[in-house]
Amino acid sequence: DAMVIQNPRYQVTQFGKPVTLSCSQTLNHNVMYWYQQKSSQAPKLLFHYYDKDFNNEADTPDNFQSRRPNTSFCFLDIRSPGLGDTAMYLCATSRERGRGTDTQYFGPGTRLTVL
């Protein structure tokens, strides 16, 4: 089945140790998103790629970076994780950004714990 895949599902890292989370999709969608979801909160958009065009949210810390080497893959890099970065990280895709094509499909998430 076409889907959004995230690896790993669970990641534990130490304070300040860089970590990379992976997302891949078989939907051939143009847009890929990264969200941060802290416990009992709504997902918060960090940034998204429209094709190769990177769009950062204004309040996303510089500590968070992203790469999209091709249509299928997108990575979230946290350069120096802090304890406050412990959260679920959700990847999503949408075909386009227009009406009727903007439905976002989410992966299962990566639960990151920073010790």
Next chain:
Amino acid sequence: GDSVTQMEGPVTLSEEAFLTINCTYTATGYPSLFWYVQYPGEGLQLLLKATKADDKGSNKGFEATYRKETTSFHLEKGSVQVSDSAVYFCALSDIGGSQGNLIFGKGTKLSVKP
């Protein structure tokens, strides 16, 4: 700016009870509206959607109607099951404003008891 307000939980119901989760929105344009469901420890799954006024989205016995006059998109189900226990998020996608980014409500936790 655009926003979504949904009823706060938690909501606890007995099996086979009727469910309503209220959702209202504020948007400058004509957004698409969505309900997502999140089961414990998992990502978000699209439950249903509506892209224009008076559209009704439906899936797995859940329904929601896009009401432009009341700016609402309330989620309903006639008879809930224990397996419906999850967190439900109402969201809008403001195509004209924020490049189609999703704006979520805070989520409503539903617990269904046998």
